[in-house]
Amino acid sequence: MISSLDQNLSENKTISETSNELELLARQYEGVINNLKEVVFQADIEGRWTFLNPAWETITGFSVAESLGKKYLNFVHINDRADNHSKFIPLINQDKDSCTHEVRYTKKSGEIVWIEVYAGRTYDEKGEVTGITGTLTDVTTKRLLDDEIRRTQRLESVGLLAAGIAHDFNNLLTVVLSNLSYMGSKPIIQNDGELDGCVMDAQKAGTRAKDLTQQLLTFAKGGAPICELTNIIETVKDAVALGVSGTEVSTFFEVAENIPQIEVDAGQISQAVHNVVLNAVEAMATDGEVKVEILFNKNKRVKPESSSEGEVLIKISDSGIGMSEETLEHLFDPYYSTKKRGSGLGLALVHSIIERHSGRVRVDSELDKGTTVNISLPGSCSAVKDVPKTAPEPKVSGGRVLVLDDNEQILRAITLLLRTINFEVETVVDGDKAVESYLRGAKEGRPFDVVISDLTIPDSMDGIETVQKIKEIDPDVVAIVSSGYSNDPVMSDPLKYGFKGVLEKPYSVDRLKRVLQSVLS
Ligand SMILES: Nc1ncnc2c1ncn2[C@@H]1O[C@H](COP(=O)(O)OP(=O)(O)O)[C@@H](O)[C@H]1O
Ligand SMILES: [Mg+2]
Known part of the structure; x- marks a missing residue:
């Protein structure tokens, strides 16, 4: 601006011509500043706003007129005021020409907005510092x-x-x-x-x-959901009933009419809802009320990248003690608990179950007022179905089983169990031996009816490779994958990896019978 003014004067323009051009320039600058998304500010040496552009009103809800002349600190979130001053020290001490930091402001509506502050000093003609100037950017979404x-x-x-x-x-x-x-x-x-x-x-x-x-x-990473088309209303209602059973707490349901059946792991979802309701009960006086809303939003996606149209929203509200900011920050951390006998695992579990369903959990809470936990679930989930959980009473009639596991104690235990249900057992501790035994059985006219294989076997082919090898010899091999570590996709999609069934450790005689029955029938 100065250089163009110098130029104008040197070109012997009239004062009025120059002032017209100045006015034009000023309007240009004003246009730019008024249309910025970021707040442009100036404050005097006492920290009072002396200039704010209209973005200030958009971001904070306070008008520029009501804010000018007030101290900027009044707008900073009450908990961030104490150390706000220290953030400007390098600027005040002239150690640096600019400084930048993030701080919370409180909007006129009471909501919190995270602001990235960028500030530098202003000077008068004598070079004395007159205040600060800079920008404020709303970084709430990013935060x-x-x-x-x-x-x-x-x-x-x-x-x-x-x-x-x-x-x-x-x-x-x-x-x-x-x-x-x-x-x-x-x-x-x-x-x-x-x-x-x-x-x-x-x-x-x-x-x-x-x-x-x-x-x-x-x-933990385990427990990939095994999804089946589920009546989510029933699942939620049952889990809520279980959560309040034995207490005086009442429940109130508001269920929309258009809730579709969705593909979820009903057991896991009910575990999640149960934990949320337990927390609600624990947060209230003995005779409180838990409100449960189930809604379906057909045009919304839980996450932008989600391939599934529509979300089911489960909102569970209580009018209990609510949470402090510190609790809100940590509530999903495992072992974080404010209760004398809390495990601190409840919400960590809820978070991981919902994440694994590609859903989302959001908690709104206000101290002494209450809490709402919002669970959003996508309309579908891609995992494959397990052998039906309600298989008919097993009628296994024995056979020959080859068991592969690197743990000899486990081998001894499963041998005993298989024998009680009339199976002949051979055990091996590594993949090569498994292939060898399978071959020998076939050659000697005593073939194996089933192979039960652990997933990971140190210093050996793993369960998948071993079964693939056996498959090359006998494409009809009946294999069951056995693991206690169900984070492996094999456990939720066994067919894809060549297995006919899944056996979770630890196993009971009954579960063994059921799985054998389902793969042998
Ligand atoms: N509905 C609620 N109302 C108030 N505080 C809650 C609520 N739900 C969770 N919290 C807070 O979150 C913490 C963690 O919850 P959670 O993971 O279930 O563990 P726990 O219930 O064992 O303490 C609780 O200790 C409590 O401070
Ligand atoms: Mg809990």
Whole structure:
């Protein structure tokens, strides 16, 4: 501007010509500044706004007129005011010519907006500092996305750890429970009341440990959902009823009429809803009310990249104690709990189950007012169906089974179990031996009816490779994949990898029977 003014004067333009051009330039600058998405500001040395462009009103809801002359700090979120000053110190001390940081502002509506501040100093003609100038950019959406990514990454790393521990526990429990199951079936124990009681107690405790391990596995990377077309209304209603059972808390449902059946893992979704309702109950006085809404939005996608049209929204609200900001920040972290006897696993589990259904969980909460948990699920999910969970009462009549597992204790336990249901068993600890045994069986006229294979076997071909090898020899081989570590896609889509069935560890006689029945029939 200055250089063009110099030029104008040197070209001997009249004062009025120059002032017209100046006016034009000023209007141009005004046009640019008024149409910026970012706030352009100036503040005096005391921190009072002296200039704001219209973006200020768009972003904060406060008009420019009502804001000019007020201290900028009044608009900063109350919890961010204390250390806001320190962020400007390099600028004030003239250590730097500009500074940038992120801070929360409070909108006129009371909502929070994350602002990226970029500021520099202003000077008068004598070179004295007169205040600061710069831009304010609304970075709320980016912050929320970053938070979500960070949270997912954090959960992923804890998930890996949990999966590792749960996997080992599962193997140990397989041995314990299988042996107990075998002992329980022996007539000598069944005739001894005392021993029978001991075995039952041990079995109960073992089963509880198994359930906890399964919960950990479901939260961890494991437990890819096994989706089936489900009446989501029934699933939610049952889970809510279970969550409030034994309490005085009442429930209120508001269900839209157009809710379609959707493909979900009903067991996992009910686990998620159950956990949310438990939290709602725990947050309220004894006679509170949980409100549950189920809606269908046919034109909305849960995530922009989602291939499925439509979302089912499950909103679970309570009028309980609500959450502090700190809790809101950590509520999905595993082991984060504000309760004396909380496990802190509930919402971590909810998050991972819903994520694995390509859905989304959002929590709105206000201290002393209440909480709403919003679960969005896409209209479909692509995983393949498992063998039906309600198979008819098994009628297996024996046969020959080859079992591949690197853990000898597990092999001993499964051998005992298979024998109680009249199967002949041969066990092997690595993939090569499995292929060898399978070949020998066929050659000697004693072929195997079924191969049960672990997934991962250290220092050997894994279960998939082994079964592929056997398939080259005998394309009709009947193979079952067995694992306690169900994060592997094989466990949710066994057919794709050449297996006819899935056997989750630890297994009971009953589950063994059912799986064998389903693959042999
Ligand atoms: N409906 C709710 N109302 C108030 N606080 C809640 C609610 N749901 C969850 N929270 C908070 O989130 C924390 C984590 O929840 P969760 O993962 O289920 O673990 P836990 O219930 O074992 O503490 C709780 O300790 C509690 O502080
Ligand atoms: Mg909980």
